[in-house]
Amino acid sequence: MASRGAPPFSTLRVTDRDDHLEVRLHRPAVRNAIDQAMVDELLRVCAELEARPRILVIAGTPGDPATGARGVFASGADIAQLRERRRDDALAGINSGVFDRIAKLPMPVIAVLDGHALGGGAELAYAADFRIGTPEVRLGNPETGLGIMAAAGATWRLKELVGESVAKQIILAGRVLSGEECLAVGLLSELRPAAELVAATSALVARIAAQDPLAVRLSKSVFHTPREAHPVIDTLAQAVLFESEAKFERMQAFLDRKSK
Incomplete structure (x- = not known):
């Protein structure tokens, strides 16, 4: 991805694969919590893909079998930042704006999910066209338990994806779905072991890239x-x-x- 003097990414790991752009969320110390810096860098990615359309693959931090560390997509918005935000910040639509822009990218977006995809992390996944995940996925919107609501797409995207009944269980009752449950309700298009995620994602990218x-x-x-x-x-x-x-x-x- 050509930077042309732009600062290096600090919260993302971006790799240009010619027919697609691979973006890994990279704030492992806070389980990839989405902060303002990550939002700003995701907007830079959007600008690149709007200028030169390619497939976008968004993933999190993979697990490490050697250490036993589990994979994580994104644990949600950065609560430390979120706690300090006020009315004007909400009206600015910080996360909803970038997720909507991702959803409207010219070419398909693939979210590769492992481990927690909660809150804003779940809403980022909802904005994708395809979601591939592992049995270890835990996906949900716990915002009402924190005194706020899921305001970055869940209240309308999730209903379109899984229907009103399941969407209300997630948004109003704090239900968190496992990978198998996500597959059953249609939130995941594929369920694969973590070791097969890369191959499954590459196969889907290849199928899309083979089209005009x-x-x-x-x-x-x-x-x-x-x-x-x-x-x-x-x-x-x-x-x-x-x-x-x-x-x-x-x-x-x-x-x-x-x-x-």
Whole structure:
């Protein structure tokens, strides 16, 4: 990822893989709690991907079998900072703004979850298009137990993802889901042992990267368009794709393979 004089990342580990950008949350001393510095650096990542669209993979700190340390995605917002925030900070939508921007990135976003993904960490995961996790995942929104609410996407994204009943259990009653429970309710698309996370993520990245990038971008955009915009938005997007060189090349290649 080209920095062009920008300061180095301190809360993230960013690796450019050509067809995707790999971002690891990196505040292990506080279980990857999301603070203002991490928000600012995630915004830098968004700016890069908006300028040069690629798949985004967001992961946390992997476990270490040698030491027995467990993996962690993000334990939530930094409570020390959160305690000092007041009305104007809430109105600024610090976390909700960056998570919404991540959700609206041109290309798909994959969240790779291991261990705790709580509070803001869960809301970051909800903003992804795909979530792959381990049986050790613990995902939930304990905000009401701290005298606040989950205000960075959970109150509406989670209902869309798992339905009203499960969403209310998580948001209003503090239920924390295990990896198996996340898979059962559709929050995870895949459940893999920690040792298989990298391979499973690489396979998903490869499947997405094999598609036509413009078709993927437009499909993601149209997918998230309000119902009242359909079917007009579908027709317009398809009209753009019908004129693309990739459409002719890919369809011709398909016909050539079929004729053999």
